[in-house]
Amino acid sequence: NAGVMQNxxxxxxxxxxxxxxRCSPMKGHSHVYWYRQLPEEGLKFMVYLQKENIIxxxxxxxxxxxxxxxxxxxxxxxxxxxxxxxxxxxFCASSPPLRASQETQYFGPGTRLxxx
Amino acid sequence: AQSVTQLGSHVSVSEGALVLLRCNYSSSxxxxxxxxxxxxxxxxxxxxxxxxxxxxxxxxxxFEAEFKKSETSFHLTKPSAHMSDAAEYFCAVSERxxxxxxxxxxKGITLSVRP
Numbered sequence: 001n002a003g004v005m006q007n008x009x010x011x012x013x014x015x016x017x018x019x020x021x022r023c024s025p026m027k028g029h030s031h032v033y034w035y036r037q038l039p040e041e042g043l044k045f046m047v048y049l050q051k052e053n054i055i056x057x058x059x060x061x062x063x064x065x066x067x068x069x070x071x072x073x074x075x076x077x078x079x080x081x082x083x084x085x086x087x088x089x090x091f092c093a094s095s096p097p098l099r100a101s102q103e104t105q106y107f108g109p110g111t112r113l114x115x116x
Numbered sequence: 117a118q119s120v121t122q123l124g125s126h127v128s129v130s131e132g133a134l135v136l137l138r139c140n141y142s143s144s145x146x147x148x149x150x151x152x153x154x155x156x157x158x159x160x161x162x163x164x165x166x167x168x169x170x171x172x173x174x175x176x177x178x179f180e181a182e183f184k185k186s187e188t189s190f191h192l193t194k195p196s197a198h199m200s201d202a203a204e205y206f207c208a209v210s211e212r213x214x215x216x217x218x219x220x221x222x223k224g225i226t227l228s229v230r231p
Contacts, residue, residue, distance in 0.1 A: 033219075
């Protein structure tokens, strides 16, 4: 059973460009979470999605950031007009759709975004 | 609201020595608690989790943690450190009975193991 997959693993963007980060959950998992890890910081929750629905986006910046998890295909975290402060590691995690609050989240290897 | 405190950012032990990584939490409802390990440039791997069964939880790689409600703690221990244990360790909490299992993480502790 393949784990959570994220691509690209490394992404370099210039200020003002768009960044698209992809996450394919583990097989059978329908819950996806995105977290951001800034240097010297722990992971911070950004958004929780189920297929075609955003369930909790309380950790998402109000502007420039969006996320989706379509019926088919991977979950996408999109950052428009990137700034240097967006440089971070972005992790996706997935969990199965049972008794959500105690289910283990399985993390992908992350996408390391560098904004020049 | 929930929070996790991991005091100190770096712990160094000798190979074979006891590992103790501290974690204290704050939660308005009974929590679920997790320890994750992160190796350089990799994702997070679950070490163990507490979900209201036994208060002493055994995980992978010889690690264990004890949930102490009175102390709001969930410290991670290993009797004998191995060089391969060198990594960053994160304690996390989620809300029991919550609508989702979003995790609130501590800042992490880097464990170094000296030969």
